[in-house]
Amino acid sequence: MNQEELLQAAIEARDLSYSPYSRFAVGAALFTKDGRVYQGANVENSSYGLSMCAERNAIYHALMEGCAGDDFLALAIVADTDGPVSPCGACRQVIAEFFPKDSQIILGNLRGEMKVMSVGELLPYAFEGGDMQ
Numbered sequence: 632m633n634q635e636e637l638l639q640a641a642i643e644a645r646d647l648s649y650s651p652y653s654r655f656a657v658g659a660a661l662f663t664k665d666g667r668v669y670q671g672a673n674v675e676n677s678s679y680g681l682s683m684c685a686e687r688n689a690i691y692h693a694l695m696e697g698c699a700g701d702d703f704l705a706l707a708i709v710a711d712t713d714g715p716v717s718p719c720g721a722c723r724q725v726i727a728e729f730f731p732k733d734s735q736i737i738l739g740n741l742r743g744e745m746k747v748m749s750v751g752e753l754l755p756y757a758f759e760g761g762d763m764q
Contacts, residue, residue: 659707715738
């Protein structure tokens, strides 16, 4: 699957967003080594802290289907933004927890713009499990 196809899967996931409060719909699509794609969309709650971002929904969806972080190759994220959308800090930390540092993170928007970076570039100096020893 190429970057454009993965972004298209994220756009399709975005259509399932539940975002009545922010009206900021986000979609994500995660691509694994065996060719599977796991989608996620943001889901809001009137108690904002209970909301879930699209990126984490896609990652947790894959984990619940039995995937492990070593299976993850790429993650595409898309929203209706002026430039390629950027994940929040919480999502960056979850991405850093589960993705290999050289995995591709594809940031996009509905105008077809994209920026591709590695997990290490997305969150340099990430806090990791080994930091707690």
